[in-house]
Amino acid sequence: LGQQSLQGKSVIVTAGGTRERLDPVRFLTNDSSGKMGYAVAEAAQQAGATVTLITAPTRLTPPAGVTVVPIQSTSDLAQAVLDRFPQADALVMAAAVADFQPLDVADQKIKKSADNDGLILKLRKTPDILAEVAKIKQPHQVTVGFAAETQNLLANAQHKLHSKSLDLLAANDVSRTDIGFNSDDNQVTLIDANGEQTQTPKTSKIQIATLLVDQLAKILATK
Numbered sequence: 142l143g144q145q146s147l148q149g150k151s152v153i154v155t156a157g158g159t160r161e162r163l164d165p166v167r168f169l170t171n172d173s174s175g176k177m178g179y180a181v182a183e184a185a186q187q188a189g190a191t192v193t194l195i196t197a198p199t200r201l202t203p204p205a206g207v208t209v210v211p212i213q214s215t216s217d218l219a220q221a222v223l224d225r226f227p228q229a230d231a232l233v234m235a236a237a238v239a240d241f242q243p244l245d246v247a248d249q250k251i252k253k254s255a256d257n258d259g260l261i262l263k264l265r266k267t268p269d270i271l272a273e274v275a276k277i278k279q280p281h282q283v284t285v286g287f288a289a290e291t292q293n294l295l296a297n298a299q300h301k302l303h304s305k306s307l308d309l310l311a312a313n314d315v316s317r318t319d320i321g322f323n324s325d326d327n328q329v330t331l332i333d334a335n336g337e338q339t340q341t342p343k344t345s346k347i348q349i350a351t352l353l354v355d356q357l358a359k360i361l362a363t364k
């Protein structure tokens with residue numbers, strides 16, 4: 142594949158950990174740094190794509206030239222993705238999406254009280270964005286997911302690939318502390334829709350992103 146393998150293609154990348162508000166000063170989130178998603182946005186742009194980066198808050202600077210859409214919650218992210226996906230050639234969901242959101246968001250700061258030692262939060266499941274995308278996906282479109290697992294990595298990944306109608310899944314073992322969340326390095330197993338697996342070396346997230354974008358371009362070329 143040449144350097145401009147995504148020339149003329151439009152690619153959406155999501156990144157970062159979503160924030161689910163509890164009250165005006167608190168939220169639930171996760172350990173995602175956004176580094177993997179930002180690296181994918183950069184690699185896709187270097188491959189010639191027009192890139193939209195839909196991002197939860199991170200400490201990172203987006204690559205120059207990409208369109209940045211800031212979001213906070215899973216609902217924001219769902220809306221931003223579903224609005225734009227019909228016009229896109231590919232979607233890479235690298236965002237670490239919260240699985241649960243508070244049932245109610247308090248208007249005022251939740252206060253401690255003398256007569257209560259604890260606080261019970263009621264949460265409900267967030268919408269599965271990739272599952273929603275799968276319903277409107279056209280044959281020419283490619284979707285890529287990430288699977289962060291702490292156990293049964295490959296079995297869970299295979300299931301995810303099929304249940305979310307993905308063309309490619311990057312599975313990584315987040316129980317390892319030398320790679321994954323917050324690290325500059327990663328190691329992933331790329332699994333395609335035929336079950337073909339490619340394990341990347343343990344290397345920089347930008348290298349991994351380049352390998353992922355190469356595979357994405359190959360799949361897009363067959364569509």
Ligand code: C5P
Nearest residue numbers: 234235236238267268269270271286287
């Ligand atoms: O099912 P699980 O959350 O492990 O799947 C991970 C993949 O699904 C990631 O690509 C993530 O961005 C995406 N996801 C989603 N909507 C959710 C949760 C995860 O699209 N509510």
